[in-house]
């Protein structure tokens with residue numbers, strides 16, 4: 747009788763181990779995190795960039811906890827808008843899934859991974875292109891009613907504050923969310939370029955801007971020449 751019980755316990759433990767292996771896949775630098783960092787952080791965080799390098803495991807590992815805090819609080823990358831409120835073709839923010847990968851990596855022991863072949867090729871960096879707002883933009887503060895129709899291709903917050911929620915209220919009463927600034931840092935001023943240009947008829951009210959801040963409404967920008975990365 748005793749022997750049977752022991753055997754059952756062993757089998758049960760074996761089953762648990764298999765389950766953990768199947769579902770609890772380790773997040774590693776080599777496989778997941780290097781890709782996120784290369785795509786979303788390394789344009790600034792590298793040798794010769796605007797901030798300390800995070801290009802290698804050895805460089806990133808000592809910052810792991812700060813990296814977790816910075817992405818959870820959405821301070822990094824300094825994109826500065828709430829996802830889902832407006833839709834931008836140059837969106838640099840991390841998806842919720844990417845934030846969770848980073849968090850799980852840090853909480854799961856900051857593993858490097860033992861297969862260096864998993865590491866992607868380091869990205870090539872082009873010199874940053876400064877964003878020059880095209881002529882014909884409208885600079886707004888506070889609530890503004892458009893006297894003429896305007897094709898909106900993006901917004902450039904100049905002195906806007908975090909928390910500002912800008913919407914367009916159409917003459918027929920329809921409301922379109924444009925931009926919700928969150929952790930927007932004027933140090934990294936950049937345009938938010940709409941995925942599709944939006945026609946604003948005369949009489950449209952742009953609401954939500956702060957009286958003490960300015961935001962530039964951008965007219966269509968030639969796609970080839972705009973900088974997706976802003977004014978770093």
Ligand code: HEC
Nearest residue numbers: 786787789790796797809812813816821822823824934978
């Ligand atoms: C547009 C440039 C830029 C991008 C992109 C960027 N950073 Fe930063 N980051 C900076 C600068 C500059 C600093 C220095 C602190 C400061 O002055 O804001 C910084 C600081 C940090 C810090 C330390 C202090 C803090 O503010 O928490 C961490 C950690 C960090 N970045 C992680 C990241 C990660 C992770 C990513 C990508 C997911 C990223 N950064 C993307 C520019 C950038």
